[in-house]
Every structure is written in structure tokens, then in C-alpha cells.
Amino acid sequence: MSVLIQDGRRGGHLRWVTQALAAGLADGVIISPFHTPRVSIPRHQAGATVSAAVIAAGGEAVFDASTHARLLPGSDDVLHYDTWQLWGPSGIGLDSDAKRLEHLERVFARQREMSVPTLAPTLTLESPLGQAADDAFRTAELARGLDPACWQTLAGRRSFWRAGSDLDAYIGQLASLRAPCWALTVVNDIVVDNVPDLADTEAFSGLLRTVHSLSQRARVIICHADYAGVPAVAAGASDIGAGWDRGMRFFDPRSFQLTTPGIQIPASYVTQGRLGAVLRRDTGDAIARLGDAFATTLRGGPMPADDTAERSHHLRQLRDLVNAVSGHGVARPGRIGELRNFYERSMADFDSLLTRLPRTTLQESSRMRWVEQPYRALKAYAEAEGLWL
Amino acid sequence: MYDGDLQADVQAALGTSELIPLITGGQKLVFTTELEGIPVVAKVILVPEGPHADEVLERARREVELLSTVESEFVVRVLSEAVEIGDRPEAVCWVEEFLDGDDLRNLVGTFPWEPSEVWSLLRDVGAGLAACHELDVVHRDLSPGNVRRRADGRFVVMDPGFARHLTKAALTGVYQPGTPGYMTPEHVPGGRPTPASDVFGLGILAFQALTGAGPMPYRGDEAEYYRQLRNGQAPPVASVRADVPADLASVVDRCLQRQPARRYLDAQELLESLPSASDS
Ligand SMILES: Nc1ncnc2c1ncn2[C@@H]1O[C@H](COP(=O)(O)OP(=O)(O)OP(=O)(O)O)[C@@H](O)[C@H]1O
Numbered sequence: 158m159s160v161l162i163q164d165g166r167r168g169g170h171l172r173w174v175t176q177a178l179a180a181g182l183a184d185g186v187i188i189s190p191f192h193t194p195r196v197s198i199p200r201h202q203a204g205a206t207v208s209a210a211v212i213a214a215g216g217e218a219v220f221d222a223s224t225h226a227r228l229l230p231g232s233d234d235v236l237h238y239d240t241w242q243l244w245g246p247s248g249i250g251l252d253s254d255a256k257r258l259e260h261l262e263r264v265f266a267r268q269r270e271m272s273v274p275t276l277a278p279t280l281t282l283e284s285p286l287g288q289a290a291d292d293a294f295r296t297a298e299l300a301r302g303l304d305p306a307c308w309q310t311l312a313g314r315r316s317f318w319r320a321g322s323d324l325d326a327y328i329g330q331l332a333s334l335r336a337p338c339w340a341l342t343v344v345n346d347i348v349v350d351n352v353p354d355l356a357d358t359e360a361f362s363g364l365l366r367t368v369h370s371l372s373q374r375a376r377v378i379i380c381h382a383d384y385a386g387v388p389a390v391a392a393g394a395s396d397i398g399a400g401w402d403r404g405m406r407f408f409d410p411r412s413f414q415l416t417t418p419g420i421q422i423p424a425s426y427v428t429q430g431r432l433g434a435v436l437r438r439d440t441g442d443a444i445a446r447l448g449d450a451f452a453t454t455l456r457g458g459p460m461p462a463d464d465t466a467e468r469s470h471h472l473r474q475l476r477d478l479v480n481a482v483s484g485h486g487v488a489r490p491g492r493i494g495e496l497r498n499f500y501e502r503s504m505a506d507f508d509s510l511l512t513r514l515p516r517t518t519l520q521e522s523s524r525m526r527w528v529e530q531p532y533r534a535l536k537a538y539a540e541a542e543g544l545w546l
Numbered sequence: 547m548y549d550g551d552l553q554a555d556v557q558a559a560l561g562t563s564e565l566i567p568l569i570t571g572g573q574k575l576v577f578t579t580e581l582e583g584i585p586v587v588a589k590v591i592l593v594p595e596g597p598h599a600d601e602v603l604e605r606a607r608r609e610v611e612l613l614s615t616v617e618s619e620f621v622v623r624v625l626s627e628a629v630e631i632g633d634r635p636e637a638v639c640w641v642e643e644f645l646d647g648d649d650l651r652n653l654v655g656t657f658p659w660e661p662s663e664v665w666s667l668l669r670d671v672g673a674g675l676a677a678c679h680e681l682d683v684v685h686r687d688l689s690p691g692n693v694r695r696r697a698d699g700r701f702v703v704m705d706p707g708f709a710r711h712l713t714k715a716a717l718t719g720v721y722q723p724g725t726p727g728y729m730t731p732e733h734v735p736g737g738r739p740t741p742a743s744d745v746f747g748l749g750i751l752a753f754q755a756l757t758g759a760g761p762m763p764y765r766g767d768e769a770e771y772y773r774q775l776r777n778g779q780a781p782p783v784a785s786v787r788a789d790v791p792a793d794l795a796s797v798v799d800r801c802l803q804r805q806p807a808r809r810y811l812d813a814q815e816l817l818e819s820l821p822s823a824s825d826s
Contacts, residue, residue, distance in 0.1 A: 325807070330806075
């Protein structure tokens with residue numbers, strides 16, 4: 158396991174993911190009720206069809222009820238979502254025993270119908286203290302009561318992951334449920350571009366510390382993470398949720414809202430595998446003009462001819478990096494050292510590119526956001542653990 | 547103040563022989579006596595006047611009842627229900643088996659102990675805590691004052707989560723469990739002790755028994771102590787005493803992880819990780 162493709166709204170999604178699975182570019186698919194209907198409609202297959210196709214292609218299918226997205230204010234793109242009928246007579250929310258039970262029973266029933274693991278829902282947390290955190294814990298506890306082997310989810314904004322020892326205490330409570338798998342999400346308030354934002358070192362090192370703790374006894378999946386999730390793999394996570402569109406690579410509240418101006422098709426990007434960055438195609442072209450062999454090395458392969466090729470190229474580069482990091486087994490020092498070397502080399506490569514390319518083609522901020530910020534989060538976490546050797 | 551003869555009324559209510567004071571003072575009285583010829587201890591909590599009275603009583607009833615269902619030779623046995631004394635009522639009392647031997651707090655002068663003795667401490671207290679955790683009872687206040695080493699060498703847990711609980715709640719209405727020097731990160735105000743906190747508490751006792759000093763000593767500054775608990779990490783056993791067998795040191799180190807998720811999650815899990823008595 159290493160890369161799971163997040164659900165997306167583009168037509169043709171199922172064909173692409175099954176091709177990616179068949180080509181060994183990904184290991185599974187996370188299905189969302191926001192993007193896949195329960196009952197097929199033109200251009201969108203039914204959830205059960207999707208899970209069956211994924212499993213038939215040798216992949217792992219996971220259905221994430223995305224309750225933490227549904228309960229965000231403004232999540233009103235419920236056309237597909239409502240076909241799942243995930244709520245009972247008590248209404249929508251996880252703030253009462255009745256609502257929790259009705260919702261859990263429905264989510265688990267849908268998952269069983271699709272032959273996917275039972276994965277309990279949660280809500281987005283601002284803080285590990287307070288009513289919402291209690292409700293999330295009660296939901297998780299009740300889920301375990303219904304199905305002791307169920308997987309669990311945990312979703313928090315940066316303030317949640319930044320909460321230090323309060324976070325650790327809450328994670329201790331959750332760990333006591335002994336879920337075999339945890340799916341974690343960093344909920345963004347807003348996503349403005351297609352570039353990771355790990356500026357909040359404290360929050361992301363908190364996430365990594367949490368991954369370290371949970372992965373001692375469970376599998377950990379970092380959802381909607383793509384390249385930003387690789388530090389979590391160094392901390393012990395085994396899988397990252399990834400993809401090519403913004404709503405797949407980032408937890409973007411707008412991808413659950415009707416007002417979204419259609420799908421943002423990132424038509425012109427090229428993943429630079431050795432940099433761990435997805436750069437604009439014109440930047441990729443400028444790099445190519447610096448020398449063919451050099452550009453090929455940086456990209457990790459030939460220039461993708463079109464978007465379809467870029468999607469495959471992106472997954473391959475990402476998956477290779479994830480596998481290089483997790484190839485060190487359970488020993489975190491090896492994983493951390495591998496990724497540290499990767500980032501340090503990438504920063505050096507960026508430095509040399511920045512001197513050779515005009516500022517209009519490549520900016521300092523790309524280096525900062527693709528490499529230096531994740532590097533800082535990794536370092537802060539590893540130093541605190543005594544693992545920055 | 548209790549108008550009648552408290553001691554006589556407790557004796558009558560519990561049906562014991564004459565009560566001999568063991569510890570008196572504060573809100574809690576402990577007596578030794580006999581029940582049907584068996585040596586027992588009678589414990590009495592004075593119920594405060596005012597708004598907390600009902601809460602104290604309700605807790606006493608609930609927790610004594612719960613405790614009486616814990617079945618373990620490593621937890622003190624409760625032999626009666628919680629019985630109320632007086633009209634208000636003024637006190638609540640119950641009977642426990644008498645434990646011969648000594649409190650761990652009277653044995654700290656004999657630290658450091660041999661590894662084999664510390665394995666026994668972990669195994670026995672671990673078994674006692676596991677019996678509590680199975681019933682969702684968290685001890686919350688493990689300290690050398692409430693672990694007893696019996697004459698036969700067995701360690702027995704006293705006071706699981708409630709006797710102390712009652713005493714202090716009686717005074718303030720709010721119970722803040724814990725003994726300075728023996729608290730856990732979850733004991734810092736705002737936190738909530740869990741089974742993994744008891745694991746940490748047992749780790750402190752084992753660490754102290756092995757090295758002679760606690761891993762996170764209280765030095766008189768409460769704020770500093772809390773900061774240390776929340777943000778600090780106990781030193782590895784091996785950094786303090788090098789000749790402790792690695793397997794024992796690693797068990798104790800794991801108990802003392804600052805983050806509860808990284809400890810044994812409860813006493814049962816700890817027990818399962820211990821080598822059998824004959825191997826250690
Ligand atoms: N069942 C028992 N058998 C023998 N001695 C006992 C028993 N219960 C209590 N004791 C003795 O009485 C002392 C105080 O009892 P207990 O711990 O219940 O009261 P406490 O007020 O909580 O005390 P402390 O604050 O010192 O822990 C114990 O430390 C122990 O020496």
C-alpha cells in the first residue's frame with residue numbers, strides 16, 4: 158500500500174483510476190459520496206460498481222462517508238451525497254446519541270454493501286477540547302461498539318493539530334479504541350492554489366507526532382495529502398490520499414460546495430519528481446531548455462505528452478518517493494533520513510534552478526512551499542523525538 | 547460535627563467488633579476491627595455540610611458498589627455496601643479486608659530493588675489495575691501510599707479511584723486526583739485520567755523502585771511540575787541505572803511515555819507484555 162486516489166468529479170474518473178491501478182501507479186481508491194452517487198446516473202457509476210471495479214483491478218476500495226465535509230458550513234453540493242441516505246430521522250449531525258447511531262448504522266451498511274472496510278465518520282475539529290471533540294470521540298466509541306474492527310477517521314483544522322499536549326491527550330483517548338486503521342485529514346479553511354501550504358510548522362509537526370503515535374499500533378492513511386503527506390510517511394503513515402485535481406490533492410471546502418466554478422482543470426502542470434514539486438508546464442519547458450538529460454532527471458522521466466500522461470507521471474513520481482521512504486520498514490530513523498536527504502537535495506536543485514531561470518518562470522516561493530516548509534515540519538517533529546540524527 | 551457517638555454508630559451499622567483507630571483526622575477515618583472473626587478495616591468519610599453532600603454520598607454509593615465487583619487478589623476487597631450514618635446523613639462508611647504487611651511508602655528506604663522484585667511489582671499491581679480497567683474503573687491515584695506489600699510478598703492495590711476521591715471531593719466539591727510526584731500528564735488540571743494514566747502511575751512506582759528516585763519529582767513549584775508533566779519526557783531507566791535488564795527498562799520506559807497513545811493502553815496490555823514469573 159502507498160498511494161490511494163481520492164475521488165473526483167471529472168467524468169471518466171473510474172476509467173482513469175482503474176487504468177492507474179492496472180499500471181501499478183496506485184494501490185487503491187477512496188470513494189466519496191460527494192463525488193460518486195449511490196445509484197448510477199449518466200457519466201457517473203454507482204458506488205458499488207466503482208468499488209467492484211477497483212477491487213477487480215487489484216486495488217483497495219475505501220468508502221469515506223466524508224461526514225467531516227458534509228457538516229462544514231456551506232457544504233451544499235449534495236446531489237450525489239443525498240442518494241446515499243446516510244442520516245436517520247433524528248437529523249444531520251453527530252451531536253446526539255440518536256444521530257450518531259442512526260448515521261453510523263447507515264454508513265456501515267453502505268460500506269458492507271460495497272464490500273469495503275467499515276470506516277467510521279467524524280466531524281471537523283478546531284480543538285481537541287470541547288464539545289465537538291467529545292462528540293467525535295463518542296462517535297468513534299460508538300462505532301467501535303457496533304463493529305470492533307472498524308477503521309476510524311480524524312479530521313482537524315490546523316488549530317487542532319497545533320494543540321500540543323491537549324492533542325496528545327486526545328490522541329491517547331482515541332488510541333484506546335484500538336482501531337486497526339486511522340484515516341487522518343488536515344482540513345484547510347481555504348485552498349487558493351495548487352501548492353501545498355505547510356507554513357504552520359507547529360501544526361504539521363503535531364500531525365507528524367500524532368502519526369508517529371497512532372502508527373505504532375495501526376495503519377495510518379493521510380487523506381487529501383499528495384506530496385504534502387510524504388512527511389507523514391516518514392513518521393510512520395503507510396498511505397497517502399492523492400490525485401491530480403485540486404479537490405483530490407487538498408481537502409478543499411469548496412469541492413463540497415455548489416458555488417464552485419466547475420472543475421478546475423490544471424491543464425498545464427508537470428510533476429518534477431526529483432524536486433517533489435508540481436510546476437507549471439512553461440516552467441517545465443524552461444527547465445528542458447537548460448538541458449535535456451538534466452530536465453529528464455529532475456522530472457524523473459520523459460516530458461508527459463498530455464494531461465493523461467501527466468496524471469500517470471505524477472502518480473509514479475509520488476509513489477516512488479513514498480515507497481523509497483517507507484522502504485525503510487518500521488524504523489523511523491531510516492524513513493526520516495531518507496526524506497531529509499530527498500528534501501536537502503531538492504532544495505539544492507531548486508537553488509541552482511533559481512539562479513538559472515528568470516523570476517517570472519520560477520519563484521522562491523515554489524521552493525519554500527514544495528520543499529522547505531515540509532522539511533521544517535519534518536525537522537521540528539524529528540528533533541523533538543530525538544530522531545534528527 | 548456529629549452529635550452522637552460516631553464510632554459506636556459505625557460499629558453498629560457495619561456489624562463489626564470494636565473499632566481501633568488506625569488513622570484519624572481530616573475527612574477520613576480508618577479503623578481496624580473484625581467482622582465475623584476476620585480482621586478488617588472500617589473506613590469512614592465525613593459528609594460535609596452544604597451543597598456537596600449529595601454528590602459525595604452518591605459517589606460513595608456508586609464507587610463502593612463498583613469496587614465490590616472487582617475480583618482480584620491484587621486489589622483490596624470491599625466487604626460491605628456504603629452505609630450511611632446519621633440523619634443528614636453525616637458520614638458514610640464501609641468495610642474492607644485488612645491487608646497485613648506494609649505500605650510501599652514505608653519501603654522506599656529499601657530502594658533500589660532487585661529487578662525480580664520490580665517485575666513482581668509490575669505483575670501484581672498490573673493485575674490489580676487490569677481487574678479495575680476491565681470494569682472501566684480508573685484508579686487515578688496510584689502512589690506508594692496505596693500499594694501494600696503483604697507479608698507473603700504480594701503487592702495489593704488499595705483505594706482504587708474512590709476513597710481519596712471521596713475525601714477530597716468532600717472538602718471542595720471538585721475532585722482533583724493525584725499525589726505530587728506521582729501524577730501523570732493527564733492529571734494536569736483540564737486533563738482526564740484514563741487507564742493509560744494508571745499505566746504511567748505504575749511506571750513511576752517501578753522507576754522509583756529501580757532507581758531510588760521518581761522520574762518526575764515534585765520540587766515544590768506546582769506550575770513547573772505541571773509544565774514538566776505536560777511537556778517533558780521521563781528519562782530512560784538506563785540513563786539513571788545502567789545495570790537494569792534491557793527488557794525491564796523498556797517496559798518501564800514505555801509506561802512512562804508522555805503521550806498516552808505510546809504507552810500500554812491499559813493494564814491488561816501491560817500484563818500481556820510481561821515475561822512470565824519464571825522467566826524474569
Ligand atoms: N485495607 C487495609 N488494610 C490495611 N491497612 C490499610 C487498609 N486500608 C488503608 N490502610 C492503611 O491506612 C492508610 C490510609 O488509608 P487510605 O489510603 O484509605 O486513606 P487516605 O486518606 O486516602 O490516605 P492517604 O492520603 O495517605 O493515601 C493506608 O496508607 C494504609 O496504611
